[in-house]
Amino acid sequence: MIDKQVATLAEAVAGIQDGATILCSGFGAVGSPDRLFQALLEQGATDLIAVSNNAGSGQIGLAALIKAGRVRRVICSYPRTTDPVVFEEEYRAGRIELELVPQGTLSERMRCAAAGLGGFWSPVGVGTRLAEGKEEREIDGKRYVLELPLKGDAAFVRADKADRWGNLTYRKSARNFNPVMAMAATLTVAEVGELVPLGALDPEVIVTPGIFVDRIVVPGGEA
């Protein structure tokens, strides 16, 4: 029998090691699995690399991990989002590294890792500071830079509904980075709003098939 639901948030983040690369979903605060970040804070892993579109809003979620000094490096497209106070303070003090990646390149690098590809040639960034040091080539008269895959040791995603096999659906623009991050990590943990019986999700609307998902937790409704 397959049952990916774990009973507690602590179980959901168990085993994540110091130094791990965590794919942190969400766009601003929307679609962000804040309870998993809180659980990881309590779990204690440190020296983390966070891959995220933004670098945390306010004082919760990823921002709380950053504030506690657990994150060594952020790989993101836009650290400044609504209320980015925690990251800005750490960055100005030189306590956190920043790798800036164009937003589409960020998602495609993860998709590449998910798909078992060794990289891709992108026109984005050519002729700019963000292409410095990258291999470049011309294809059909257009210039491209080589972008390499980006894989997570873990992915923290947030979904609307799940079943025990790990099939996931999302709500509106809270889908954002969740599907690609769910595919691109060794261990994918989903914080979900509701667990439904197997067969209750319309197969036509499942966005992330359960093959990509390892653990499911329903905060507040822990089994």
Next chain:
Amino acid sequence: MMPLNRRQIAWRAAQDVPDGAYVNLGIGIPTLVADYKPAEREIVFHSENGILGVGPAPAPGEEDPDLINAGKTLVTLLPGGAYFTHSDAFLMIRGGHLDLALLGAFEVAIGGDLANWTTDDPNMSPGVGGAMDLAVGAREVRVLMQHMTAKGEPRLKRRCRYPLTAPGCVKRIYTDHAVLDVAADGFILREMIPGLDVATLQGMTDAPLHVPAPPGVIATPPL
């Protein structure tokens, strides 16, 4: 002579968006373009976080926290709209599926070089977001910005002072003083606000202005 306000710049740009176009609106003045879409045209607005068919701000009581735009403001979805994942949102951008990107900018240089992602301000972290993807990928890029900085320095230049977002991508610029097209060796003046003369506008522009035909007069409603 009365420079256009931000809403009037957006109104002027909106008049040039054709019926049936798929359009991405950047943060800042471009976001206002949606408010001035000519009523008889169907224009599909794209948001980088996975929405086609972005509608206006929600009425009080209709807000959905899972439905935001790239600027992380609450929006609505029009009938016919769709949600999709970040990878697909950027595939649309990078793959040339968008007809038009209307973007803000710090500077535009002759030849169409765009600088709109960082001023290297040491007091804040840099962020690139989807700027480079849009600049490279949309079939046409137009810029909406003030003609000069608050300090009175030209933003239309021979060469960008700030780091480039992409070289050679901008086709047309809407400012608070004029509408101009980009040429390899200058800017082609198309329209000016009432009461402005070419010599004065040239004094506000750090590159040659070409005037192949008498410029039109920008006539916007009071907004």
